[in-house]
Amino acid sequence: MIAYCYITQSITTALKRKDFLYLTGIGVGATFLQGMPTMASPVVPGTVLQPVDVAIKKRMADVALNAAKSKGATYADVRLGRYLNQSISTRETRVQNIASAESYGMGVRVLANGCWGFAATDRLDNDSIARAAQLAVQIAKENARLQSEPVQLAPQKGYGEVSWKTPIEKNAFEVPIKDKVDLLLAANNVALKAGATFISNNLFMINEQKYFASTEGSYIDQDIHRMWPSFTLTKTDPKNGGYETRNSLSAPVGMGYEYLIPDEKEKIQGIFPIYKKRYDMLEDVRIGTAQLEEKLKAKPVEPGKYDLILDPTNLFLTIHESVGHPTELDRVLGYEANYAGTSFLTLDKWESKKFQFGSPIVNFKGEKTRPGSLGAVGYDDEGVKAGEWDIIKDGVLVNYQATRDQAHILGLKESQGCCYAQTWSDVQFQRMPNVSLQPGKAPLKPADMIKNTEKGLYMFGRNSYSIDQQRYNFQFSSQLCYEIKEGKVVGMVKGAAYQANTQEFWNSCAAICDESDFRMGGSFFDGKGQPSQVSAVSHGCSTAKFDKVNVINTSRRLG
Incomplete structure (x- = not known):
């Protein structure tokens, strides 16, 4: 081949x-x-x-x-x-x-x-x-x-003249720049008044007006919107020269400016309130600043084996790196070896039809249809209508991500619609769709998980991570980490990072919360290819529990 x-x-x-x-x-x-x-x-x-x-x-x-x-x-x-x-960045008062x-x-x-x-x-x-x-x-x-x-191109019918638009309520590009700046500076003001030493924030907005046509008879007009608000808070401790940071818990989304207009009905109550689909930047800044004081006083985590409860704000990145990337077919075939690496999920594992990627409750789907997601489109960049398919079914590897010229390798009769180019001047190639962990079928909330955990850690937010070229051995940390003892949250710890290999980790998945807890995270600037291109992709999941995962302490030491 x-x-x-x-x-x-x-x-x-x-x-x-x-x-x-x-x-x-x-x-x-x-x-x-x-x-x-x-x-x-x-x-x-x-x-x-x-x-x-x-x-x-x-x-x-x-x-x-x-x-x-x-x-x-x-x-x-x-x-x-x-x-x-369009991008806007501010820091403190300017x-x-x-x-x-x-x-x-x-x-x-x-x-x-x-x-x-x-x-x-x-x-x-x-x-x-x-x-x-x-x-x-x-x-x-x-x-x-x-x-x-x-x-060899998979068959593709022409759709004639069709169109698709991101279902936005408020076009972010029509909102005056002053209003956007005022929001960011208001967030900064909240942080500084609450005791933060520094704060910086950003607002990224993208609108792709794309028209695709082919000799097969498709003429497809699309209007795609994405945005991402984010911030970083810092608080220093003058007594010992230490400091702690906390990044926003926002998700990049395929939405309009309405994402920044929170709806109180969407709040999910827990250790602290999180919105299901929208984002309250001012509240996140207020809560985050208070958490900085906790982080400064928090004890370092004791290394060892813990049951992990991972919030979607943390788990989405682990999904992206350990599930999304290794199931890219071009990576599996070695096409990306020179730049992005290969994959441990080789074709023989798929052909066996019995490779146990995860526990039986682990189900991953690829899709480009979920409203509000970064990957949501009507058609991909080679005119294939967006849909969804199983990648991991009952814990078993059953499929990959493919484009029209890759479909025959898997014996597929049609493309899965995984083609994208970052601009008109870049050639389109295989890029990741939304890859999401499906929610549990039985009613289950994070609070239920906590009650059933003797020794555990509850993690929120993406932080530093490392994963090898085959997407197998990895380490991930979090913005916030709470210790659980005998079914209760007893306080914050810092420096916790979990280590595992991909197969071991997903086979340790013991419980997944139901649909009511399902939320999306995502990568706004995911790089791949030579010449390099970026794309945006979401990963949905509910809070999930993993048994007996190795945790190390990465806390900074002074002196």
Whole structure:
């Protein structure tokens, strides 16, 4: 089996603001040459958020598809993308940075002589689009000289003209920057008044306006929104020079600005209140600052074996690293070995149909459909409709994550829709969908778990971690850790990190809370590939319990 590869060439030019607005002035005086817009309209306040007319996108896509076919492509797809990014960062009483970026252009991927070729352009006149398509075909034919096996694409019907939008209530890009800055500074003020020494925070917002078209007859228009608020609190101890930090317990989400408007009905009561789907930054800052005082006074954890109760704010990262990455098929096949590593979940384990990845209550699904998740889309970046499938079923490895040109390796009749590119100028390749631990079927709350634990630790929030190149041996810590003795939480400890190998850890999973506790965490900037690309992905789970896991003490020592 030969690993497929893409040799890409971009014919992009320096990005100018007029290029971003090149096609947004529909009906305001734009002229047309050969059916294509050739003049930017005046920049009018508010038009930056106006999407490009779908009819124009289709005409541009058809130029590329026709040019590719005329040069010998047996398949071609086009991704026309407009990407808006905004980030705001503050520290204590001042704004540190506000950055807004826009990118607009087209990527063309083709199959010719059984091999892939790709080219991209930010010049969207007919001639430039056609040249990009022709260049992609030329690259594919050159690649074919070196490829011993032709690409095999899973069948995919064309969907015609369809659209999908993230179901947002409030577009974050339409919220005045002043309002966003005021929220972040208000959070800082809460922290400083409550006794924090330092606080910094960030708000990231992304809008992907993506149009996909293929020679199979799909014309797919999508409008995707994501955002992530976060902060870091620090409190110093002047007496001994020590300090403690606490990061936010927020999750990055596929939502609009409504994520930052908390709903009291969503509160989950526990050691401290957490919202199920939305986020109260001011309350998290207030609680977090109080917890810093606890952390400064907390005793270091005693190393040893503990039953672990892991909140979704902690467990999502362990899922990402020990389940999400090792079930990526390209990693399993060694395609990512040079950069991201390989996987211990080799094909022979899947073929055996009996590899016990976890205990019988452990079930993982891959999906790109859950509302509010980072991975939620209508269609992936090669025009496959989003769906869901089992990866781990009753503890057994039953599947991986695959794209159209990987599906035949697993004997699949269709792709699982795991294709993504970070921008129009990057070639799409296999990226992780949402990978989630399914909730327990019987009614169970975290409080019930605590009552049934003699010696344990209850962990919240992501912190430092380490995992090997095959995603097998790992170590994870948390933002907050509480000791449990004889069914009761007795206080906070610090420096706790749990160590295990992936199979041992998931086979120690003894209980999972029910659907009412199910929440999502996620990675907003997950890197992979050469050249490197980032993607965003969520991992849902309910609080879960793991028996007899090794815990070490990583506390800082002074002097």
